[in-house]
Each structure stands twice: as C-alpha cells, then as structure tokens.
Amino acid sequence: MAEERSKVVKAEGFRWPAVDLREYKTEGTHFRGITRRTLLGEGADEQRLNFITRYFEIQPGGYSTLERHEHPHSVVIIRGEGEVILGDRVESLAANDCVYVAPMTFHQFHATGDEPLGFLCIVDRERDRPQLPTDEDVAALRRSEDVARRLKT
Amino acid sequence: MAEERSKVVKAEGFRWPAVDLREYKTEGTHFRGITRRTLLGEGADEQRLNFITRYFEIQPGGYSTLERHEHPHSVVIIRGEGEVILGDRVESLAANDCVYVAPMTFHQFHATGDEPLGFLCIVDRERDRPQLPTDEDVAALRRSEDVARRLKT
Numbered sequence: 001m002a003e004e005r006s007k008v009v010k011a012e013g014f015r016w017p018a019v020d021l022r023e024y025k026t027e028g029t030h031f032r033g034i035t036r037r038t039l040l041g042e043g044a045d046e047q048r049l050n051f052i053t054r055y056f057e058i059q060p061g062g063y064s065t066l067e068r069h070e071h072p073h074s075v076v077i078i079r080g081e082g083e084v085i086l087g088d089r090v091e092s093l094a095a096n097d098c099v100y101v102a103p104m105t106f107h108q109f110h111a112t113g114d115e116p117l118g119f120l121c122i123v124d125r126e127r128d129r130p131q132l133p134t135d136e137d138v139a140a141l142r143r144s145e146d147v148a149r150r151l152k153t
Numbered sequence: 154m155a156e157e158r159s160k161v162v163k164a165e166g167f168r169w170p171a172v173d174l175r176e177y178k179t180e181g182t183h184f185r186g187i188t189r190r191t192l193l194g195e196g197a198d199e200q201r202l203n204f205i206t207r208y209f210e211i212q213p214g215g216y217s218t219l220e221r222h223e224h225p226h227s228v229v230i231i232r233g234e235g236e237v238i239l240g241d242r243v244e245s246l247a248a249n250d251c252v253y254v255a256p257m258t259f260h261q262f263h264a265t266g267d268e269p270l271g272f273l274c275i276v277d278r279e280r281d282r283p284q285l286p287t288d289e290d291v292a293a294l295r296r297s298e299d300v301a302r303r304l305k306t
C-alpha cells in the first residue's frame with residue numbers, strides 16, 4: 001500500500017470545497033431534502049482508515065430513509081435541530097448530541113428546525129447494505145404513538 | 154454478544170453530562186491544557202462499534218503531545234481555532250475543518266484562538282500505542298521553520 005499523506009480538508013461553513021456532493025441514494029426509497037458528503041475515508045490516499053466519516057444535511061421538513069442494518073452508526077449533530085426515530089422511540093436532537101444507532105434498529109432522521117439538520121455519521125468501511133422495512137415492520141413501528149406521529153414512509 | 158440498544162447522548166454546549174471526563178494521558182509526556190472524552194464506543198453496550206468517537210478540548214495556548222502511530226486519525230474540528238503540525242508542515246484549523254492524520258505522521262494540535270479548540274477524533278478500537286519522538290526525530294522536524302516555530306516538546 002502506498003504511503004499516505006496527512007492533510008487538512010478545509011471547510012467554509014458547512015461546505016468543504018474539496019469534497020464532492022454525493023447522491024444520497026441511487027435507488028427509489030422514501031426520503032426528502034437530504035445530501036451526503038464523504039469527508040474522510042473514501043479517497044485513494046485514505047485507505048488506511050477502516051471507517052468512513054460522512055456529513056449528511058437535511059433541509060427543514062426533510063427526512064432520511066427509514067432503514068436498518070447490521071452495522072452500527074456513530075452520529076454527532078453539528079448543525080440545526082431535529083428528531084430521530086430509534087426503533088419504538090423518538091428523541092430530540094440538537095448541536096453536539098451524539099446518537100448510537102445499534103445494529104438492526106430502524107432509524108429515521110428528521111430536520112424539525114428552521115435551519116438544516118447537519119450531522120456526522122461514521123460507519124465501517126466494509127458494511128452490510130441497509131434493509132427497508134416491510135409493511136409488517138411499519139405496522140409494528142406505528143404501534144408507538146410517538147413514532148406514528150413522526151414516521152414518513 | 155448482548156443485543157445493543159440505540160440511544161442519544163445529549164449535549165449541553167460542549168459538555169455531555171452522561172460522559173465522564175478522562176485523563177488525557179496517564180504517563181509523563183509533554184502536553185498542556187487538554188481534556189479527553191469518549192463520546193461513543195467504549196461503553197459496555199457499544200461494543201459493536203469497531204471505532205471510537207472521542208472529543209478532545211485544548212485550552213487557549215495549550216497543545217497535545219507530539220506523537221505518531223500506525224493507526225490513522227479522522228478529525229473534525231467543532232470548536233475554536235488552532236494549528237496542527239503534520240510532519241514537516243503546519244496547517245491552520247477552524248470549525249468544520251477535517252484532518253486526516255496518516256500512519257506514522259508526527260502530529261501536534263495547538264489551540265491558538267481565544268476559545269478552546271475542540272475536535273472529534275475517531276480511531277480504530279484496536280490500535281497501536283503512540284510513539285514519542287526521539288531527539289533525532291525532533292531535530293529533523295525542526296528543519297522546517299514553520300514547525301520549529303510552533304513545536305512544543
């Protein structure tokens with residue numbers, strides 16, 4: 001493996017000029033107003049990282065896909081306010097809050113404030129693909145009133 | 154392995170009431186005004202994470218230990234301003250800047266602004282121990298004028 005070079009990826013507010021905007025999803029799933037950027041881990045000269053540091057941003061009123069997977073997420077909120085569905089619960093989110101999304105927990109992030117909800121989400125480089133809920137899964141989740149009120153599918 | 158539960162670790166500014174302050178170092182190395190917290194990854198119910206999300210905060214004028222190791226760092230600045238020595242270079246740091254510290258690069262973070270420099274630093278759960286520089290390493294680093302001006306040993 002080639003020797004890798006340390007570097008700084010400069011920010012301008014919540015944009016990183018050297019980082020490309022990525023499609024959030026390439027397949028037809030249910031989400032709204034969300035963008036994804038990989039800050040560190042996918043570059044050819046960043047292969048020694050076993051984990052990928054991404055930045056997601058959800059516009060006010062937007063939300064991520066409801067999904068689950070075996071790999072856990074480590075999330076740190078760095079902008080705005082929101083709520084997250086974590087299985088049968090809904091929790092509020094604000095700057096510097098951290099979220100542990102455990103394996104196989106259905107989760108969905110919502111931007112509920114006036115500014116976008118922005119968060120870092122770190123995952124293993126090698127990881128399983130997200131699973132979408134079945135109709136039965138959605139019905140089970142909706143048994144929680146809090147979740148039923150917030151859920152978008 | 155027990156089933157793990159998703160959760161939110163709430164913040165109050167740059168403090169997380171549920172998270173303990175950890176000693177930055179337990180051995181006598183050269184640093185000043187720095188604290189460490191593990192936000193996610195070290196809890197008994199967070200063992201599925203293969204990486205650890207830590208928060209370091211350096212008081213104005215303070216600095217971290219000059220060191221290197223085989224494991225890389227993924228760093229995101231979330232508070233204040235600073236500079237980082239990365240081998241033979243010094244780079245400025247501000248909010249949302251990301252730093253890739255490649256394997257075996259000597260590095261040292263400095264808080265240069267009026268408020269503390271705070272940053273997330275994500276590392277592999279299983280990793281090698283930091284190596285301190287020899288006198289010869291320090292002499293080599295000091296050949297860079299920028300590094301010589303900033304370096305604290």
